[in-house]
Amino acid sequence: MLKMVVCIKQVPMVSELPWDPATGTLQRDLAEGMMNPACRSALDAALRIKETEGGEITAITMGPPMAEEVLREAIALGADRGVLLTDRKMAGADTSVTSHTLARAIEKACPGFDLVLCGFSTSDSETAQVGPQLAEELDIPGVAYVDEIEVSEGAVRMRRISDHFLETLEMDLPGIVTVTAGLYAPRHVPLGGLQAAFAAANIVSLDAAAVGLDPEWIGAKGSATKIRNVYSPTAGKKNIVLTGAPKRIVEQLFERFDDKIGGAIGKDLKTDKNSK
Amino acid sequence: MIAKKRGIWVFGDYRNYFQNRVTLQLLSRAKDLATKIDAEVCAVVFGHQVDEWVGEYIAHGAEKIYLTDHPQLAVYSMETYTLLMERLARQEKPEIILVGATAFGREFAPRVAKRLGTGLTADCIGLDIDKEGLLLQMAPSFGGNLVAEIVTPERRPQMATVRPGTFQEIPHDYIRTGEVVKVPLPEHLPVDRVRLVRLERCPQREQKLEDARVVVCGGRGLGSKKKFAKLFELAELLGGEVGATRPVVYADWAEHEALVGQAGKPIRPQILFSFGISGAIQHTAACNDAKFIIAVNKNPNAAMMKRADVAIMADASQICNALIQELKRRIR
Amino acid sequence: MDFNPCMKHKVVRKAVRMFAEAELGPIAHDIDRDARFPREVVEKMRPLNFFGLQAPTAYGGAEMDTISYAIVIEEISRISAAVGLCLTVHNSVGIYPIVRFGTEEQKKRFLPAMTGGERIGAFCLTEANAGSDAGGVETVAVRDGNDYVINGTKIFVTNGGVCGTALIFAVTDTQNPQRSAGVFIVEKGNPGFAVGEIEDLCGMRANPVSSLFLEECRVPETNLLGCPGDGLKIGLATLDAGRIGIAAQALGLAQAAFEDSVRYSKERQQFKKAISSFQTIQNYLADMATEIDAARLLLYRACAVRDAGRPFGAEAAMAKLYCSATATRVTNTAVQIHGGYGYSKEYDVERYFRDAKVTEIYEGTSEVQRMVISRAVLARRT
Numbered sequence: 008m009l010k011m012v013v014c015i016k017q018v019p020m021v022s023e024l025p026w027d028p029a030t031g032t033l034q035r036d037l038a039e040g041m042m043n044p045a046c047r048s049a050l051d052a053a054l055r056i057k058e059t060e061g062g063e064i065t066a067i068t069m070g071p072p073m074a075e076e077v078l079r080e081a082i083a084l085g086a087d088r089g090v091l092l093t094d095r096k097m098a099g100a101d102t103s104v105t106s107h108t109l110a111r112a113i114e115k116a117c118p119g120f121d122l123v124l125c126g127f128s129t130s131d132s133e134t135a136q137v138g139p140q141l142a143e144e145l146d147i148p149g150v151a152y153v154d155e156i157e158v159s160e161g162a163v164r165m166r167r168i169s170d171h172f173l174e175t176l177e178m179d180l181p182g183i184v185t186v187t188a189g190l191y192a193p194r195h196v197p198l199g200g201l202q203a204a205f206a207a208a209n210i211v212s213l214d215a216a217a218v219g220l221d222p223e224w225i226g227a228k229g230s231a232t233k234i235r236n237v238y239s240p241t242a243g244k245k246n247i248v249l250t251g252a253p254k255r256i257v258e259q260l261f262e263r264f265d266d267k268i269g270g271a272i273g274k275d276l277k278t279d280k281n282s283k
Numbered sequence: 284m285i286a287k288k289r290g291i292w293v294f295g296d297y298r299n300y301f302q303n304r305v306t307l308q309l310l311s312r313a314k315d316l317a318t319k320i321d322a323e324v325c326a327v328v329f330g331h332q333v334d335e336w337v338g339e340y341i342a343h344g345a346e347k348i349y350l351t352d353h354p355q356l357a358v359y360s361m362e363t364y365t366l367l368m369e370r371l372a373r374q375e376k377p378e379i380i381l382v383g384a385t386a387f388g389r390e391f392a393p394r395v396a397k398r399l400g401t402g403l404t405a406d407c408i409g410l411d412i413d414k415e416g417l418l419l420q421m422a423p424s425f426g427g428n429l430v431a432e433i434v435t436p437e438r439r440p441q442m443a444t445v446r447p448g449t450f451q452e453i454p455h456d457y458i459r460t461g462e463v464v465k466v467p468l469p470e471h472l473p474v475d476r477v478r479l480v481r482l483e484r485c486p487q488r489e490q491k492l493e494d495a496r497v498v499v500c501g502g503r504g505l506g507s508k509k510k511f512a513k514l515f516e517l518a519e520l521l522g523g524e525v526g527a528t529r530p531v532v533y534a535d536w537a538e539h540e541a542l543v544g545q546a547g548k549p550i551r552p553q554i555l556f557s558f559g560i561s562g563a564i565q566h567t568a569a570c571n572d573a574k575f576i577i578a579v580n581k582n583p584n585a586a587m588m589k590r591a592d593v594a595i596m597a598d599a600s601q602i603c604n605a606l607i608q609e610l611k612r613r614i615r
Numbered sequence: 616m617d618f619n620p621c622m623k624h625k626v627v628r629k630a631v632r633m634f635a636e637a638e639l640g641p642i643a644h645d646i647d648r649d650a651r652f653p654r655e656v657v658e659k660m661r662p663l664n665f666f667g668l669q670a671p672t673a674y675g676g677a678e679m680d681t682i683s684y685a686i687v688i689e690e691i692s693r694i695s696a697a698v699g700l701c702l703t704v705h706n707s708v709g710i711y712p713i714v715r716f717g718t719e720e721q722k723k724r725f726l727p728a729m730t731g732g733e734r735i736g737a738f739c740l741t742e743a744n745a746g747s748d749a750g751g752v753e754t755v756a757v758r759d760g761n762d763y764v765i766n767g768t769k770i771f772v773t774n775g776g777v778c779g780t781a782l783i784f785a786v787t788d789t790q791n792p793q794r795s796a797g798v799f800i801v802e803k804g805n806p807g808f809a810v811g812e813i814e815d816l817c818g819m820r821a822n823p824v825s826s827l828f829l830e831e832c833r834v835p836e837t838n839l840l841g842c843p844g845d846g847l848k849i850g851l852a853t854l855d856a857g858r859i860g861i862a863a864q865a866l867g868l869a870q871a872a873f874e875d876s877v878r879y880s881k882e883r884q885q886f887k888k889a890i891s892s893f894q895t896i897q898n899y900l901a902d903m904a905t906e907i908d909a910a911r912l913l914l915y916r917a918c919a920v921r922d923a924g925r926p927f928g929a930e931a932a933m934a935k936l937y938c939s940a941t942a943t944r945v946t947n948t949a950v951q952i953h954g955g956y957g958y959s960k961e962y963d964v965e966r967y968f969r970d971a972k973v974t975e976i977y978e979g980t981s982e983v984q985r986m987v988i989s990r991a992v993l994a995r996r997t
Contacts, residue, residue: 020629039629044545076626083630103397130545130564132424134405136393143397148362148476151390168485169386171299175481182476188546195637196630198687199664199677205623231402231438235419237431248583250596253605260577260593261609267575271497271553272521276613506961533641582882 009062009158011053012117014109014125014141015046015081017074042077045126047193049186053124054085054194056158063087065117069097069108078210083200087209090116094214099227102136108225109137110144112218116211122163123183127152138185149183150176156184288323290377291316292440293345294368294392295328296385297336298359305383307452309445310344312410313381314453319412322378323347327371329364331357341461344453348461349375353468358482359387361394362475369398371466377440379418381410384444392444401438407445418443427571428564448551448572490548492541497523498552498573500543501531501599502566504559504580508536510600514558517603520610526550528566544569556606559599562586579603618912627683631690634663639694646695646821647966650813652777653698653821660702660732665691667730668706670714674722675730681918685863692867696970697821699867701735703860704773708978709736712782712798712853716841725780725800734779734802738853739769739827747983749784749850750793754829756785763787763839765799765807765832773977776813776823779803783829784850787843796846798853800838807832818969851928857978858931859921862914862938865974869910869942872949872967873903879953879962890952899952903945910934910941929991936984939974946971 019038042050053064066081068074069092078089092112100108113120123145128135135151142149155166158180165176165184215225223229247263249256261268261276269276293309306326313324326345328337331354340348351367372380372395382392384406396403409421413434418441420433435441492498499518505511511531518525527537529544543550544566551572558579560566567590570576578591579599588594595602620628638656646653660666668684670676679687684706692699710729713722728734745751754767765785772778781801788795801808811826840849877900880891890896917930946968950957957964975981 039625041629041633073622076622076629079622079626080630101402102393103400103402106397130425134393134403134422135389136396136403136405139390139393140397143394150361150477152386164480170303171485173481173483173485174479177478177480178476195634195659195663197663197677198627198630198668198679198683199672201623201627201630202677202679202683205626231400232404232420232433232435235432235434237429239428240430246589246591247593248596249593253597253601254608256595256597256602257605257609260595260606261613264577264593265613268521268554271575272523274522274614276610278613530641534645583884584882 009056009060009122010117010120011056011062011064012113012120012123013046013050013053013064013066013081013086014123014137015050015066015068015077016043016126016129017041017068017070017077018043018129018131040073040076042080043126043129043131044193045128045130045186045188046077047126048188049124049126050081050084050086051193052156052184052186053122056122056156057085060158062121065090065120067109067112067116068092069100069105069112071098075210075212079201079204080196082204082207082209083196084194085200089210091210091212092214092218093212094225096215096222096226096228099230100225101230101232102132102134103140103231104225104229106137106140106144107229108215108218108220110141111220112213113145115218116213121161121180122158123147123181125183125185127185127187135185138183142183145181145183147181147183148178149185150178151185152187153184154187156186289320290325290347290375291322291379292325292327292349292372292377292381293340294380294382294388295326295330295333295336295340295348296383296388297328297330297333298385298387300336300339303383303385303447304452305385305388305445305447306340307343308447308450309381309383310340311453312445312450313379314344316379316410316412316418320378320416325349325377327368328352329356329367331355337463338457339455342455342457342459344459346461348463349466350463351466351468355468355472358479360475360479361387361390361477363472364391365394365398366472367466367469368395370469372399372440380440380442382442382444384446388444392442396442399440399442401440401442402435403442403444404433404435405444407443408449410443410445417441423571425564427568492524492526492543492548493550495524495550496553497521497556498526498543498550498554499523499556499558500526500528500550500560500570501537501558502528502560503530503534504561504599505531505536505603506559506600508534510603511536513600513603513607517556517607517610520607520614521556523552523554528560528563557587557591558603560585560587562588562590624682624686627679628686628690631687632693634660635691635694639691639698643695644960644963644966647697647818648820648960650815650820652701652823653695654777656698657701657732657735664730665702666705666732666735667710667726668702670706670710670726670730674714674726676710676726681859681922682915685859685866685914685918688860688863689867689870692864693871695821696864696868696967697819699864700819700822701774701777703857703864704738705729705736707857707860708738708853709774709780709782711856712738712840712849713800715852716798716845716849720837721800721840725802729780735774735777736780736782737772737774737778737827738782738784738857739772739775740784740850741771742767742769747980749847752784752786752792752796754783754785755789756783756787756797756799758787758836759833761836762833763799763836765801765829765834767829768811769827769829771814771824771977772827773822773824775825775827776810778810781808781827782840783827784846786846793847794844796850797843798840798846798849799834800840801829801832801834805832805834816973818966818971818973854979855928855931856921858935858984859914859917861974861978862910862917862931862934865935865938865942865971866907866910866914868967868971868974869903869907869938869945872942872946872964872971873900873907875962875964875967876900876903876949876952879956883954896952899948903948906941906945910938913937929988932979932984932987932991935979936981936988939971939981942971942974
């Protein structure tokens with residue numbers, strides 16, 4: 008039976024950043040969490056494979072206790088079980104440490120796995136690094152940015168567009184793919200599934216000790232990169248504000264920017280040649 | 284014995300050379316960084332019959348080229364290149380490795396970083412050297428709404444991937460010379476576990492919106508389908524393309540092809556006119572590369588207004604009409 | 616007493632909110648303007664159990680607890696109260712009476728099509744001469760062999776224009792209307808069952824409210840819920856359940872109006888300041904926030920009492936009374952805060968304002984709710 012593992016991250020649910028201009032920091036704790044959209048696509052891909060080839064899906068997430076929400080959602084959508092990796096010591100991990108933690112947990116909780124699926128990147132950090140690094144940690148073949156995927160007879164066939172090349176690739180299982188958001192339109196969560204997901208208790212919680220991780224190699228402690236400073240590039244941006252009657256505004260706009268606009272469209276917009 | 288100079292390496296991503304200038308851009312930046320820490324700029328090239336690119340890299344600033352030329356490397360191979368870079372880096376111990384954030388680079392760099400047990404910052408929009416001599420890596424997150432300054436204090440090499448277009452290449456100078464160090468292919472290379480079954484060039488898809496120099500984007504603030512339709516007239520006068528936000532596409536004011544956003548198309552115009560758009564992250568993330576933004580909205584605090592270079596506080600539809608009138612007057 | 620939402624309720628809220636914002640958000644304004652029932656969104660809702668929220672899983676339902684149910688209705692109504700209305704009427708007064716009072720055979724026959732959203736439910740009580748006075752019902756069902764033949768006209772039927780399964784409140788003995796009333800299940804397609812013109816209403820315009828005509832409409836006696844004479848009992852129990860849904864719908868409206876008001880007051884500048892810095896506006900927002908919180912707590916308390924299996928009629932009446940009054944007050948204030956723009960269809964608050972009023976009228980007017988509450992109060996032993 009095909010054993011699939013889907014890595015899911017809970018990211019802040021923000022359409023507007025809860026940016027605190029006073030302290031210059033992101034109020035992460037104010038934001039509700041949601042399943043990272045690309046991870047949703049990865050789950051979708053796994054569900055499609057399960058529908059055609061059969062198999063079992065384990066959803067795994069690393070985060071604070073509230074990350075359990077995305078596991079319940081994943082089960083509501085069709086995953087069979089969930090693994091919550093949670094431990095204060097894991098906080099502040101960079102991608103290399105995250106991939107190490109996930110890899111050991113996958114080996115512990117899903118021994119004999121066939122296929123690991125991840126979203127190609129997350130909507131908050133957007134590094135797209137965990138997938139490839141997970142391939143290294145697990146020492147299995149991996150392909151990133153997969154647009155289409157098919158599994159049959161112990162091998163995976165994938166298609167993707169990579170740097171203007173259309174590639175068709177194959178690899179044997181076990182392997183890992185990161186999935187793009189493009190092809191698979193994410194499904195909505197069925198409410199009956201959600202109800203059942205909360206009624207059934209098939210989520211396992213693991214901390215660093217349970218996975219057998221060395222505290223020196225996880226979390227902020229184990230991370231090679233350090234964030235010195237975070238700022239909003241638009242905060243305090245001095246932009247030009249125009250108000251008033253539309254005609255007057257447009258006049259002002261051309262007064263100051265006729266060259267710029269003219270340059271962009273390749274035409275001379277000066278009014279010297281026209282009579283007012 | 285002269286102490287060996289520290290190395291700032293740039294991975295030679297020569298595929299699609301004429302469209303993909305990121306290696307040259309990185310070489311240029313590497314030269315600036317090198318003067319600050321007294322290092323030498325090297326390019327790393329794996330391939331077959333790649334002398335042309337080697338010459339180009341030297342002409343564009345590389346002082347040294349590490350080259351592995353072998354028929355087995357005629358096509359990019361992730362696992363093989365990762366192994367070659369790992370071995371080379373362990374041997375030569377560079378201070379910094381920079382990789383262009385092409386699709387290949389974004390997958391290659393994290394693997395190399397993992398093998399070398401070092402940190403990596405993705406998609407940098409800026410690189411500098413701080414007063415302690417560390418590589419200062421500026422990376423965006425949250426769709427470009429935030430920028431983080433990151434350093435790798437202890438592990439080496441310091442690694443970063445950089446978006447194409449972030450830096451300017453220096454003009455080629457064929458007088459420049461550089462040393463070419465031939466690195467032999469290791470004897471027992473493991474077989475790549477990912478097999479390339481077919482490789483085709485992408486049919487040149489027309490990317491009118493993505494490549495447009497001027498984009499006129501409209502959102503719900505325009506008020507109605509009829510008012511949105513005026514954008515087409517404006518775009519035509521400007522020789523530009525029309526883009527739309529997700530709610531507008533949903534309300535059937537515009538086609539899905541016009542969607543500008545994370546689920547649609549990214550744009551990088553010289554000028555972006557943004558009409559009646561509040562500026563949800565999913566949309567603004569796709570507008571990050573616009574050079575100059577003129578936004579029109581009744582609400583001065585809308586995210587798009589904050590982000591714009593010129594924020595016009597007025598009714599979007601009225602300004603659109605006024606612009607059309609004014610352009611008709613000026614363009615004879 | 617833990618007043619924090621549990622994880623399940625948070626996740627349900629987020630899931631429904633994402634669905635509502637993605638699928639209904641872009642069209643909410645237009646379906647109200649055009650009085651168009653959004654069939655395409657209903658199609659997307661069907662496989663997600665929106666049409667079988669509390670029904671038992673054996674009949675295709677999601678078997679959700681009542682607070683989860685209230686959250687679903689609130690979140691849909693927050694974007695489109697008309698669609699929220701469709702769902703609550705279908706679930707609470709369409710499906711629920713069959714679940715509670717139906718025989719096993721009736722449940723098997725009628726429920727699967729309803730929980731899957733294939734047939735939308737409607738409860739038909741109101742007539743030209745029977746509004747709050749249910750005793751004034753003139754629709755008659757006459758026994759004829761093993762059938763009943765129904766004649767009468769029902770008005771203001773929510774979901775009327777799209778309903779597939781209608782529950783008709785009719786009297787079987789005109790001499791004894793109160794004691795002889797029954798609830799009959801009539802499916803669309805049954806001869807003698809016809810939908811009248813869609814009403815042109817002030818609000819809830821995307822819901823096809825219409826009249827239903829029953830002309831020599833013949834149904835087998837197995838379509839009668841319970842026994843002859845049970846009609847009043849079934850009607851009252853149904854309205855109790857329906858109240859919770861309407862209260863949730865009203866809450867969603869109030870919440871939407873409140874959120875828009877907060878956002879607008881931060882953006883709108885007058886006298887060189889955001890209007891949110893003026894004490895009058897701050898007072899408005901404080902009152903709105905407090906009322907909505909109170910309404911929400913009343914609603915969830917009624918839900919909890921229902922799920923605990925205890926009589927919840929008075930609690931549900933309190934919730935409906937207070938939530939609908941809050942919706943009317945909050946949406947009114949919201950328009951005021953938006954000033955001239957609030958009166959324009961360019962902003963959503965005028966729609967919330969128009970939609971809110973009817974929550975104080977249908978499924979038991981506020982006057983009737985007060986009757987229910989005062990009876991309970993006076994009946995209590997002190």
